[in-house]
Amino acid sequence: MKLTKLLTSAALVMGLATSAYAEDKTKVGFVFVGPVGDGGWTYEHNKGRLAVEEEFGEKVETVFVESVAEGPDSERVMTQMALDGADLIFTTSFGYMDPTISVAAKFPNVKFEHATGYKRADNVSTYSARFYEGRAIQGHIAGKMTKSNIIGYIGSYPIPEVIRGINSAFIHARKVNPDVQFKIVWAYTWFDPAKEADAAKVLIEQGADVVLQHTDSTAPQAAAQEAGNVVTFGQASDMAQYGPFPRVSSIIDDWAPYYIARTKAVMDGTWTSTDTWDGIGAGMVGIGEISDAVPTDVKEEALALKASLADGSYHAFTGPLNKQDGTPFLAEGETADDGTLAGMNFYVEGIEGDIPQ
Known part of the structure; x- marks a missing residue:
């Protein structure tokens, strides 16, 4: 009986540790309009995603879905990411604007970043390049x-x-x-x-x-x-x-510095809704x-x-x-x-x- 209790306690401790470790990880999602191998737009956004992994290592988990059509299907993908526990979701095409706003309203505790759009909310930022x-x-x-x-x-x-x-x-x-x-x-x-x-x-x-x-x-x-x-x-x-x-x-x-900075803001609790529009000078x-x-x-x-x-x-x-x-x-x-x-x-x-x- 004592051995059973001991094993149960150990399992509980391990479970709590695993849970705490999982909670410590920041989950970052990316919705891509093209394939990651397109050689252009999505390729560069995916390089930004990989830079986030390299910067934060085991402190983050990134997920992505590629070749997502603008419109209703993107809303489905964003919703599933939020349901799967994403803390931060980057939606990387202009046509994702209204779906991003719609999904963000349903998940107020998830932070969203929309590329090239102009609609914001308390949990939705916008970003683009000049x-x-x-x-x-x-x-x-x-x-x-x-x-x-x-x-x-x-x-x-x-x-x-x-x-x-x-x-x-x-x-x-x-x-x-x-x-x-x-x-x-x-x-x-x-x-x-x-x-x-x-x-x-x-x-x-x-x-x-x-x-x-x-x-x-x-x-x-x-x-x-x-x-x-x-x-x-x-x-x-x-x-x-x-x-x-x-x-x-x-x-x-070059999206990597922005993706790293915004992920860090979620991790340290300083994320706020902003609009970023940088060009050659900012890199x-x-x-x-x-x-x-x-x-x-x-x-x-x-x-x-x-x-x-x-x-x-x-x-x-x-x-x-x-x-x-x-x-x-x-x-x-x-x-x-x-x-x-x-x-x-x-x-x-x-x-x-x-x-x-």
Whole structure:
């Protein structure tokens, strides 16, 4: 009988210790719109997840679900993560915004972080990067390198983030080459290699010798490589396997410091609902190595532009600028405020075509 009691007590102690250990672990979930191997957007978010594991070791447990469609299915995935004990959930695509708010209302003790959106709650933060700063640098290089004066742009969805990027790239391409034209193809996907490749091929057939993308796969890079003398830029990740040509530089999203900081805030009880929008200066937007396929003087100009964006001495949206219809947007020397940029739903003057509704 004493032995039985002793074993029971030992088991109870072990159970309590195991329970306490489990409670000490912070569980962090990630909802991804594409596969972790997409080579772009989701690949970089997953690198951030792995950085959290490396930083905190056994103090954290991370879980993820990849290729989650925006809409009702994402709400199901978020709900299951919360039910499974997640303390913090990162939802990493614009179309997850309303599902995130909906699920967060049902789980007030779970912290949520939504990427690229604008709706917040007591337990929902938002975060994004000023990708348009990187687009300015790409536009400068593109404007200098095009020989046909036709630059192609593959858009994902006509949301403010993408429209900002198109405008920024165009503004800076036109600054160095007033003859530049933009041709825009909307793929209506974040990740679909077949659609992205088709979009790139259409643009190249229309005379584009530079192709920019706001989609997540490397398919446009492959299409440009096959076509020959077409310049491309990596999107979200370096895509360096296509360098030094056609990929001559890239925008790199570095989420790791943010993910580590926000996880630590949950762990130490200091997490609050915030809105974060950082750019090149804070390191959230990186510029991949500019290859030797870019002329030396153009590379130097691009790096100088990067430095001025990083230290705040220059803003990518600085007047004089008009809207597409010719009405004033920014006066001489005036810069766009964050509210206007966050809700941008118009092209700047010189871009042809309509924004899809």
